[in-house]
Amino acid sequence: MLETLSNWYNKRFSDPDAIALALILLVGAAAIYFLGGILTPVLVSLVIAYLLEWPVNRLVACGVRRIFAVGFVLFVFVWICSAILFGLSPLIWQQAANLLSEVPTIVSRVQVYLLELQQQYPNLISTEQASTFIDDITKQMMQGGKTLVSMSFSSLFNLVAILIYLVLVPLMIFFMLKDKEELIRGCLRFMPNQRRLAIKVWLEMDLQIGKYIQGKVIEIVVVGLASVIAFALLDLRYAILLGVAVGLSVLIPYIGAAVVTIPVAAVALFQFGVSAEFWYVMIAYGIIQAIDGNVIVPILFSQAVNLNPVVIIIAVLFFGGLWGFWGVFFAIPLAALVKAVINAWPASSQPKLDEGV
Template sequence: MFDYLKQWYNRKFSDPDAVTLFLLVLLTFALIILFSDILAPILVAVVLAYLLEWPVQRMVRAGLPRLSAVGIAFMSFVALIVVLMLFLMPVIWQQSVALVAELPQMFAQVKVLLNRLPEMFPEYISQDNINHFIQTTTDRALVFGENILSQSLSRIIGIMALLIYLIIVPLLVFFMLKDKNQLLQHLNRILPTNRRLISQVSDEMNMQIMNYIRGKAVEVFVVGVFTYLCFAFFDLRYAVLLAVLVGFSVLIPYIGAAVVTIPVFLVALFQFGWTGMFAWVMIVYLIIQALDGNLLVPLLFSEVVNLNPVYIIGAVLVFGGIWGFWGVFFAIPLASLVKAVFTALSSKQELPPVPPEPQ
């Protein structure tokens, strides 16, 4: 066993560039795991800087100076955030408060509707199954409510931190865009000289991350707006809140769509009952999810490395458990990074021929 490991080590890490790449990835992961809370504002700023770098590059290619392009992109982004906070956030807050206040009545109505299922489908559903499901759901809802109350103080502290981020993050984004070349030069000075594989992986990942962040922003907007239009057409209550939840659910591959289906199902069932309108709402919602997964995602992420769904779900679980929301958000790029690193370490670089010794 020891000889096998020794041979594997000599085969994979005989190249100094491979050792440098492995140590850099290991150090980066360790820093994020140990200091994820402290680095959170920087991660947010990096995501937003990647998002705004695309329009900046387009304006620079059109002949505009980079500083002017950065100013236009940054001010447009700030204006968009202000508009959302002034017009969209109050509506979301009002609908959230109304939905929370209506939850007890909603659960009572859902309980009545569930008790009707044994009468409608006596061959498939029994009253014991319904009672067990209701009891289990009620117990979990009580535990969830207790957790919310116990964490109220930490939520207040989180709100204060959010207010601080509203000042720090925009400043970081502006200077990351403005001084991009200077920051990259500083980074190059820190990196070791044996960085051939680092450059290979970073060039590949830089384009993938930019396309991924830009594609996710477009996907959130398109899915959210289209969902709101469909829900508003059916006059579904809390349409804005549900559309925002559906839009942001695309940030969590596969799992997000399954989780956000629960509030959509409950609100539609509470409003329409077991009627044809309820069926139409759920059918349209499932069509939106199908179009997103089979049409929009392949169109937006054609330049991102294709990964098997098993790898994506595994990355969501692993990186989400390590880094929380950011681990889930970057699950696909991180999985692509791991794949790129293994590809770089497994690639066999041809060594230059040794010149003959002079006779």
């Protein structure tokens, strides 16, 4: 047993570059795990910097000095975000408040549907099962309402921190974009000298992460906008709230689409009942999901999502459990990172016995 472990270690870790790569990965993972809350503004700035790198490079290629290109792109980005924040957020909060106020009505309608279903199929659903199901739904709804209220109060207490982030994040984005090469050189000073494998993995992941972030933002906008338009044309209540929820659901591959289907179907069912309008909404929603999965995702993530769906779901659960939102957001790139490390890792660093003979 010890000899087997010794042989495995010699094959995998006798290369100094492999040891350096493992050390870099361990230190990076530990820093994010233990300092994730403190580093949140840095992570947000890094994600947005990756997103804005492409337009900055296009302007620089056209002859614009990098500092002016960064300033212009960042100004446009802040303006767009401000317009969305002050224009869309009040509508979303209003619709969320209206939906929350109608929770008792929704619960009573659920009760009516279940009682009718129990009367039609007494052998399928008993009275006790219907009552238990209604009680569970009521408790979940009340718990959800309390959670929203607590989140509202906590957001008020964190207002100062939010204001600080609104100043710090744009500043960090600006300097990350303007001084990109200088920052990279500074980081390399703290890296081990044996970093051949680390650089190989980084060059592969750098391109994938940039494309993934840009593609994910485009996917959120396209899917969310299409959902809002479709729901509004079908006269579905809370169209903006539900459309934004559908757009944000693409952050969690597979699982997000399954979860957001429940509120869409519930609102359509309680507004239209089991009628043609209800099925129109569900068909439109199904078409949007089909286009997203079979057209948008393959186009935007042809390189990043070259992974089995089971691997992606496991990555979402694993990295989401470790790092919360950021683990979920970067689940696919992190899974691709693991794959890149496995591919780059030396299978055997020992020379063969017959070499040089």
